[in-house]
Amino acid sequence: MEHIVIIGNGISGVTTARHIRKLSDKKITIVSAEADYFFSRTALMYIYMGHMKFEHTQPYENWFWKKNRINLKKGYVKTVETKSKTLHFANGDSLQYDKLVIATGSKPNKFGWPGQDLDGVMGMYHKQDLDNLEKYAPNNKVCKRAVIVGGGLIGIELAEMLHSRHIPVTFLVRESSFWNGVLPEGESAMINREILENGIDLRLGVNLKEIKADENGKVKSVVIPETGEEIACDVVGLTAGVSPNIDFIKESDIETGRGVKVNRFLETNIPDIYAIGDCAEQHEGIDQRRPIEAVWYTGRMMGETVAQTICDNRIEYKPGHWFNSAKFIDIEYQTYGWVWAQPKDNEARFYWEHQDGKKCIHLNYNKNTNEFIGINTFGIRMRHEFFDKILTEKQSVDYVLEHLADANFDPEFYKLHEKEIVSKFNKENNTNIQLKKKSWKRIFA
Amino acid sequence: MKILKQLGLVLFLIGLGIFTGTLFTGSFSLTESELNEFIASKAYKSEIIKDELKKATVTNESLNIFQFSSRVRTAYETSNNHYDALIAKYDAEKNWNKKGEQYQYRISGKLHTISYEIAKKAGSGFVKENAGLLWWLTFGLAIIGALLFILPNFILLGNKGIKNNGIYLEASTNRGWIAWLVLVYLVSFYLLLYFMADYVVNWTYILDPVSEFLNGGPASQWFVYGFLYCVIMLVMATRMYIKYRHNKYQIIRTTSVLFFQIVFAFLIPEIMTSLNMPGYDFKNAFPLDYDFFFDWNLDSLKNSGAIGLFILVWGIVLTLVIVPVMVYFFGKRWYCSWVCGCGGLAETLGDPYRQHSDKSLNAWKLERWLVHSVLVFSLVMTLVTLYCYFSGAETFLGIKSYWIKDTYSLLIGSWFAGVIGTGFYPIFGNRVWCRFGCPLAAYLGLVQRFKSRFRITTNGGQCISCGNCSTYCEQGIDVRAYAQKGENIVRASCVGCGICSAVCPRGVLKLENGPEKGRINPTDVLLGNDVNLMDLVNQK
Numbered sequence: 010m011e012h013i014v015i016i017g018n019g020i021s022g023v024t025t026a027r028h029i030r031k032l033s034d035k036k037i038t039i040v041s042a043e044a045d046y047f048f049s050r051t052a053l054m055y056i057y058m059g060h061m062k063f064e065h066t067q068p069y070e071n072w073f074w075k076k077n078r079i080n081l082k083k084g085y086v087k088t089v090e091t092k093s094k095t096l097h098f099a100n101g102d103s104l105q106y107d108k109l110v111i112a113t114g115s116k117p118n119k120f121g122w123p124g125q126d127l128d129g130v131m132g133m134y135h136k137q138d139l140d141n142l143e144k145y146a147p148n149n150k151v152c153k154r155a156v157i158v159g160g161g162l163i164g165i166e167l168a169e170m171l172h173s174r175h176i177p178v179t180f181l182v183r184e185s186s187f188w189n190g191v192l193p194e195g196e197s198a199m200i201n202r203e204i205l206e207n208g209i210d211l212r213l214g215v216n217l218k219e220i221k222a223d224e225n226g227k228v229k230s231v232v233i234p235e236t237g238e239e240i241a242c243d244v245v246g247l248t249a250g251v252s253p254n255i256d257f258i259k260e261s262d263i264e265t266g267r268g269v270k271v272n273r274f275l276e277t278n279i280p281d282i283y284a285i286g287d288c289a290e291q292h293e294g295i296d297q298r299r300p301i302e303a304v305w306y307t308g309r310m311m312g313e314t315v316a317q318t319i320c321d322n323r324i325e326y327k328p329g330h331w332f333n334s335a336k337f338i339d340i341e342y343q344t345y346g347w348v349w350a351q352p353k354d355n356e357a358r359f360y361w362e363h364q365d366g367k368k369c370i371h372l373n374y375n376k377n378t379n380e381f382i383g384i385n386t387f388g389i390r391m392r393h394e395f396f397d398k399i400l401t402e403k404q405s406v407d408y409v410l411e412h413l414a415d416a417n418f419d420p421e422f423y424k425l426h427e428k429e430i431v432s433k434f435n436k437e438n439n440t441n442i443q444l445k446k447k448s449w450k451r452i453f454a
Numbered sequence: 455m456k457i458l459k460q461l462g463l464v465l466f467l468i469g470l471g472i473f474t475g476t477l478f479t480g481s482f483s484l485t486e487s488e489l490n491e492f493i494a495s496k497a498y499k500s501e502i503i504k505d506e507l508k509k510a511t512v513t514n515e516s517l518n519i520f521q522f523s524s525r526v527r528t529a530y531e532t533s534n535n536h537y538d539a540l541i542a543k544y545d546a547e548k549n550w551n552k553k554g555e556q557y558q559y560r561i562s563g564k565l566h567t568i569s570y571e572i573a574k575k576a577g578s579g580f581v582k583e584n585a586g587l588l589w590w591l592t593f594g595l596a597i598i599g600a601l602l603f604i605l606p607n608f609i610l611l612g613n614k615g616i617k618n619n620g621i622y623l624e625a626s627t628n629r630g631w632i633a634w635l636v637l638v639y640l641v642s643f644y645l646l647l648y649f650m651a652d653y654v655v656n657w658t659y660i661l662d663p664v665s666e667f668l669n670g671g672p673a674s675q676w677f678v679y680g681f682l683y684c685v686i687m688l689v690m691a692t693r694m695y696i697k698y699r700h701n702k703y704q705i706i707r708t709t710s711v712l713f714f715q716i717v718f719a720f721l722i723p724e725i726m727t728s729l730n731m732p733g734y735d736f737k738n739a740f741p742l743d744y745d746f747f748f749d750w751n752l753d754s755l756k757n758s759g760a761i762g763l764f765i766l767v768w769g770i771v772l773t774l775v776i777v778p779v780m781v782y783f784f785g786k787r788w789y790c791s792w793v794c795g796c797g798g799l800a801e802t803l804g805d806p807y808r809q810h811s812d813k814s815l816n817a818w819k820l821e822r823w824l825v826h827s828v829l830v831f832s833l834v835m836t837l838v839t840l841y842c843y844f845s846g847a848e849t850f851l852g853i854k855s856y857w858i859k860d861t862y863s864l865l866i867g868s869w870f871a872g873v874i875g876t877g878f879y880p881i882f883g884n885r886v887w888c889r890f891g892c893p894l895a896a897y898l899g900l901v902q903r904f905k906s907r908f909r910i911t912t913n914g915g916q917c918i919s920c921g922n923c924s925t926y927c928e929q930g931i932d933v934r935a936y937a938q939k940g941e942n943i944v945r946a947s948c949v950g951c952g953i954c955s956a957v958c959p960r961g962v963l964k965l966e967n968g969p970e971k972g973r974i975n976p977t978d979v980l981l982g983n984d985v986n987l988m989d990l991v992n993q994k
Contacts, residue, residue: 020919031978052920059623060957065921068934070814173619206613305918310983317987327984334916336959339615339700343916343961390961393914393981401985418913418964420955422702449968 012036013319014096014104016086017112020305021286023047024312025110025319026079032320037078038104040096042085044136046071050114051305053139054166058173063136089261091279108319111258111269111277111284112312115251115303118159122247124220129228130245133167142170145244149176152243156180156231158217159249160187162335165200167246168209169338179210179240181217181233183249193350193371195360196385200337202366207338220245251303253288266290268301273325275315283319285311295328297347304333330400331383332393340367345396346383348373356382359406359437361430363388370430374406381406389426390418395452407442410434414447455606462602469595476588476656480579482522484511488575500559503533511576519573523652526572527565534560570652570675582659589660597689604693614700616957618926626880627806633880641877648868651675668721669728680720683799687715690802697805703952703965707791711798719795732758734765737793740773741832742894744867748859749843777894778901784967785908786898787950794894796887799876800928801951804884808953811883811930818930821890821947828866829896835862866891885928889947899946907967909974910943910954912936914981916962923954923963937962940980944973 013029015022018041026037039047052066074081085099089109096104117132119125131141146152155171157164160182171178184190187204189197204211218234230241253268264270264278268290275283284290286308291300298307307328314326334343348371352358357376362369368388374381380403384396395416399409409416413427431444484492489512493504506529510522517525537559544553561568581588611617626632646654658665658673661681665673673681691708698704714737723733732754740746746769755762780788790797811817835858842848842855849855875887888895902908910933917940923933929947933954936943943954943963955963979991 028978049919049921051918052922055618055920055922056622058618059620060618061921061925062622065925068919068921068938306915306982309915309980313979313983313991314987317990322990324984324987327987329982329985332915332982334918334960339613341959341961390913390964393916397914397981418911418961420701420703420952420964421966422706424702453969453972 010034010036011107012038012105013108013110014106015039015110015112016096017041017114017286017288018044018047018081019050019112019114019286019308020047021114021308021312022110022112024309025112025285025316027077028313028316029319030077030079032316032322035320036080038080038082038106040082040084040086040104042083042099045081045083046074048136050134053133053136054170057139057142057170086257089258089263089282091262091282094281106281108281109283110315110319111255111263111282111288112286112308113254113257113288114308115287116254117163117247118250118252119247120249122158122217122220124222124228125247127220127222127228127245128226129243130220130247132247133163133170134251142244146171146174146176148174152176154179154240154242155244155246156240156242157246157248158231159247160184160213161248161250162188163251164246164248165204165337167248168204169207171244171246172207172209172338176244177208177210179212179242180204181212181215181231183214183216185214187211187213189350191350193348193358193360193385195362195369196342196371196387197350199362199366199369199387200340203338203340251287253290253301255288266300273327274318274323275311275326276318283315285315295326296331298328298331306333330397332396340388341390342385342387343391343393344383344385345391345393346373346381346400348383348385359434361426361433363426368426372406372409379405379407381409384409391416392418392452407440410442411445412451413444415445415452417447455609459603459606459610462599462604462606465599466596466603467599469592469597469599472588473592473596473657476581476592476660477654478518479581480519480577480656480659481516482511482519482573482576482578483513483515483517484572484576486512492572492575498561500533500537500561502536503529503561506530506532507572511572519577519653519655522573522576523566523569523650526569526652530561530565530568566650566652570655573652573655574658574672577655577659581656582662585660585663589664592660593685597685600689601692604689604696607693607696608699611696616959617697618957621806621809627809629810629881633807636880637877640879641873644868644873644877647675647679648872654678665724668724669733671727677724680724683795684716684720687712687798687802690805694802694805698956701952701956704956707952708801710792711794711801714793715795715798726761731761732765735795736765736768736772738795739777739789739894740769741829741836741897742794742796742892743769744832744835744862744893745859747836747840747843749839752843777898778905781898781901781908782906783908785906785948785950785965786895786902787908787948787952787965789898790888790895790949791951796871796875796892797949800879800884800888804876804879804928807879807881807884808928809883809925810881811885811889811928813924813927813930813932818932821930824890825892825896825899825947828870828891829893831862831866832893835859866893883928883930885930885949888949889929895947895949902948903944903946905970907970907973908950909966909968910936910948911964911966911968912940912942913960913962913964915940915983916960917980918960920959922957922959926953926957928953933963940975940977942973942975 013035015025018039022039026039029035029037046067048066055061056063084102086096087099088097094106117134129145131138146155154177156179157167158181168178168180186197187200215233215235218232220228221230223229228245230239232239255265255269268288269277269284271277271284271289275285277284287303294300310328311326317324330346332345355375356373359372371385373383381399410431427444431442435442510525510529537556541553541556621627654675657678661673661678665677691712694708718737719735723735727733745751755766791801838850838853838855838858841850870891871887878886917937919934919938921934927933929949931945933943950965952965955965977992979988
C-alpha cells in the first residue's frame, strides 16, 4: 500500500489527508512537532482571551484520526533524504514514504534586530508562542507594557489579545498607516482609529532599533530609531510578517526559493514530493496572486487539489476568485475580488463610509467598461456566493449596486445601508441606479 | 466602575442571604378554631387525625417551619399507620369487610404538600408581618445589587461587539468553585420547591401583597416561582441587552422572550385567576404543557364555560396547527428562543453558561435517544390518560393512568425540567432540558429537520474553523463541522438563538428562512477553489 506522508498538521496538511482518505485506501501519516492533533491556528488568540480552551480549537474529536486511519506522528523532521525517500527526525527516528507532502506553514519573520531572541520576545504563530505569552504576560502586574513590532493581521490580533487582559500596548507600525500596503486609505484610517479607540498606543511610521535586556537576559525595553525613544516593556511581540518554515529541507535537493518551489500541480522538482500551503512558492503568481499565499483559505484549496493529484487525478491548482476576511478588534472585514491599496490605471473606485466610522464599503471597477473588479467591506457582512457569481459572470458595478440587498449577509433585523450607498454612488457618478428588493429566488438560484 | 460592580455584588449577596435566611424565621402554630376549620374543609374521615393534628399544631411552643412540618407529617403518618395496622390485622383475620372499610380513613396526598397548606395558615412572625420591608430587603436588594453589577459593563466591556473575554478564565463561568456553588444552590432551590414546599412557606409571605394585588389570593409557592422567574429574566435580560447591544437580532429576541414570560406566562394567568377563570398560559404548548390533557385540567376547562372551551380548542390548535406551520416558515426558534419560558430563562440567566454544552458525537447520540424517548413517553401518557378519561377505565394497554401521570410528572416534569434542567446550568450548560428532555422541542425538531424553510447559511468558503460557533452553541451542535465544509446547518435541535452567527469573527453564519430546495447542501470542496474541481467532487 502506498504510504503518503504529510509534514505539518495545519489546515493544508489535514485537508490533504482527509481528501486522500475520501478518494483512496492509501496509508496516510501526518507528522507534526507542534501539537498532537490538528487545531485552528487562527483561533489561538481566543484561548489567551478566554473565549475558548485549546480543545475547542480542534475541529475534530480525537477519535476521528483513528477512525479514518490517519496516523499521527509527533516529531521534528530534521532532514529529508529524497533518494531513499526517508525522513530523519531530530530524535533519531526515521520514516519511509512513497509520496511526501510538505505543508509546514510559516514562521514569524525576524530581521536580525539586536535582542530578538531575548526572553519575553516572541512571535504569535505557534502554539508554543501562546504558552510563552501566558508565561510572560499573564496579567498587567507581571507585564506592565507590551510592545508589538509590525503592523499586519497578526500584530493587531496580538494587540487585541493583550488589550483583553488590560495590558498596556505600544504598537509600532513601519507604514504611515495600518496595513496600507493592502488596504486603501479610507479603510486603513478606519482601522487606525479603531486601534486608538481601544486605548492602544499606535505609533505609525516607526521602526525597531533594538531590544534591550535586563540583567537576567529578559527584555527590558525597546528603542525606536526615529526618535531615539526608549520604551520600557516586559514583552515584545514580533509580528512583522511570516515566511515559509522550510529550514529543514534547505540541505536536501528539493528546490527552494523563499518557499518550496512548486509548479501549478503543486509538484516540487523531485518526483513524488509536493508542497502546499504557506510554505509553497509558485514559480510565478497565479492570476494576480502572490507566489506565496500565506492564507488559511489557499492552504485549504491546495490541500483539496493536491489530494486529487496524489490519487491519480493530476490537476492544476487553479484557485477561483480571490476572497479573504479578518477581524480588526471589533470591525469585521471581508473582501471579494481585488481592491488594491492604490488604484491601477484602468480602475475607478467608489468609497462609502458610515457616519459612525465603523462601517464602509469600497468598490473597485473598470472605469472604461464598468466591470466589477472587487469589494472591500468593513462592518457589513456580504455573501461570498453572490460576489463569486458576479465575478464569474463579469457583471458591472451597476449590477452589484442594484443587487446589494441580495449580497447582504448581516444577521436579521440589522440596519441596512444599501439605499444610502446607492444614492451616494448615483450622486457622485450622475447615474440613476435603482436598488432592487432582496430576492430569495436570485440568491438561491 | 469596578467599585460599583463590587458594591452591587455585595448588595446582591446580602439580598440573597436574607432571602435564604427568611426560611429559618417565624413561628408556626394553629388555634383550635383554625384547625377545626381546616379539618372541616378537608372532610377527613379519619377519627384520630384531628387529635394528632391538635397535638402537633395547637401549641404555645415557638416552632420553626422545619419542626412544624415534621410534627404535621408525623400526625398524618400516625393516623395512616393506625389504619394500616388495622388493615393488616383484619387481613390476618380474613375479615374482608372490615379490612375494606379501613381504606377510606387513610389520607392520601404528599405530606409536604399538606403540611404546606397548614403551614401557610399557621405562620406568624417578622417576615409575614413586614412583607413590604422584607420584599425590599430580599428582592429589592438583590435586584439593585444585580443591576449595579451588570450596568457598569456598558463601560467596562469596551466598545460594542463580542466580548467573551475571560469566560474560560473565571471560576464562575469555567466550572470553577463558584459555578459549583451556584449549582448546589439552584438544585436545593428546586428540590425544596418541588418536593418540600412547606419549607419555603416564608417566601410566600413576602409576596402575599403582590399576589393579593394580582389575583386576589395569597401567594403560593408557584406564585413565588413565577415572580422570581420574571424578576430573574428581567435582570438578566439587561445583561443581554448590554452584552449584545451591537446585535439587533439578540435585542429583539430577548425582548420577545421577556414579553411572553411576563405577560403570557405570569400576568395573564394571574388575572384570569382573579376573574375566576382557569389560569392558563396561552403560549405553553402541549406536550411541554404535559398536563393539558390530564383529567383535572379537562374537568376544570369543562366547568369554565366559554373560556374553558376556548382554551381547550386553542391548546389543540396551537400544538397541531400553529406550532408546525410556524416552524415551517421560521424554524423552531420562533418558539424555543422567542416565546418559550424555559428558553427564556436559558437565554437570560443561562447565557453565561451556554459554552458548557457537550459537543461530542456521543452527546448528540444521547440527545436523539433521550429527547425522542421523552416525546414518546409524553404521548403514551396522554393516550392512556385520555382513554381512561373518556372510558372511565383505570388502565389502558396495561398501564395505570394515575401511575403513568405521576411517574411522568416526577421524572420529567420535576427532575428533568427543573432540578437537572435548570439546576445544572453552571456545569452542563443552559439548555440541558431543551436539548435532552423537552418533548415539544423534539416535536418541533422533527418538523424543522424535515419540513422547514429555516437554515443557518454558511457563507461560501469563509470559515476558518476557529470554533467560536461550536463553543457557544447552547444546544451542543458542532456548528463548525458544517461551516468548515461550506455546508448549511440544518439540525433538529437548533433553537435559532443566533449566537453562533454573533460570535463568528469572519461573518460566516446567517440564520435565514428561504426555499427548501438547496437547504441541505453537503459539499467537499469549498467555494473559492477551481470551479471544475468543485463540480467534480461535489456533484458525484
